[in-house]
Amino acid sequence: MYRMRRWSVRNARGLKKLYSAIERILVWCHPLLRRIGFARLDKPFMRIESLTKGFLLDSRNCGQCIVGFTGLSCPMNCPKKMRNGPCGGVRADGNCEVKPEMPCVWVLAWEGNQRLREEEIPLQVVQPPVDHQLIGRSAWLREVRILVEDSSHAV
């Protein structure tokens, strides 16, 4: 159970590098993507994202991916949808309070974070609440648009 999730946090460093590489490529492709049209690309992108991220991270397609901050552990798998760290109910064995058979996503996130070996602990960035309008849309396209365009146009 949850083998891929565990594998992903163990390989957080490599996956984060891969993630940044994809990001760079997409940023480079931005003019092309814009010409095709972001709205038109959303569906095909989502198909790729839910296949890859779904397999590796059990992604929930929130459309505003922050796994780069959470040691490659998808916080949307938390039954309380906590995006800013573990609740106080984590069991002594590191499993979830609500789903006793599942490792707490934040215990995994902390493990992944330590593998990232970054100076600033990314886990410490306070994440805003989920924008429910973005759920089910492509997080990668959104990220690219935030990076390239003014963030106010990105949504």
Next chain:
Amino acid sequence: MQFEDEPLVPGQRLPIRPGHSSFGRLERVLRAGGFAVTAEIAPPDSANSAEVYERAALYDGYVDAMNATDGSGANCHMSSVGMCSLLCRRGYAMVMQVSARDRNRIAIQGDVLGASAMGVASILCLTGDGVDVGDHPQAKPVFDLDCMSMLSMIRCMRDESRFLSGRKLTEPPPVFLGAAANPFAPPLDYRPLRLAKKVAAGAQFVQTQYCFDIEAFNRYMAAVRDAGIHEKVFILAGVGPLASARSAEWIRGNVPGVHIPDAVVRRLKGAANQQREGVNICIDMIHRIREIEGVHGVHIMAYRQEHWVAEIVERSGVLDGRRPWQPPLDWKNAAWDRGHPAVTNAPGRQAMEKVS
């Protein structure tokens, strides 16, 4: 501690002192360097205000503020807004607990404004227990925010005078912001950092989960001090009496996040009167917690054991002879919340209106 600028009419706000966020007594006691005592008041399963007042009266003169819980353990009770509304009108200092489990950002921001207008000075932001552990497991878990985003949202309302949407408020809510901390749940080495993150998000005080394992708490506090977090936030350690060895076993097996070491359970088992021993253990814990540098008070959680709180405070000497505010006896049975003309025209109120 009776403040010299206490309002003559209960429920009126105290003046906000320079450098303070709120008009609350809890913030005043903490900022004055006092060792604060707060206690949890359990909301009744009832629509009768008298039950609320009876529960509050148990703490009269023993606590600096009361925490009104918000559907704790995901069980349904009177709302924390309702509790605070009733008790603030009588002048009590309240900490309103807000759980992200049941309400979204629209509801919570509305409640914050309403609560502040009613006299709530302190708000404790919680994510809340999952609905599965409570009495309505069929309920929709909302979790639109988490404790961290709730803290930063309310701080923004207070300091920047705007909603999360950016829309302006005409008057911001002057609230003292709190959060919870559990030093005893995995990942243990992340817990001090998590406290730092809550402070960064806006927490000005924290109340911890039950501290029965003093060694573990000492390790946590050492890490907190190393990072200098204890200078940026007031830390109130959670304590409480255990009713018996059996209930201790039950709590550690069933209540998420509570860690009770075997030594405590053994001590209870060996006692002739387990309930008394539970109180003794609680008093011992308070003594040991007071010696830890960086702890600014205790938070007593005595669910269904509320009648012991006065004795715990008294015998532990935690207040150092200080006597927290309590409603004057002649207010208690007044028809205050019914808008009685004798009350509305009271000389005290007129005096206050002149002052303000």
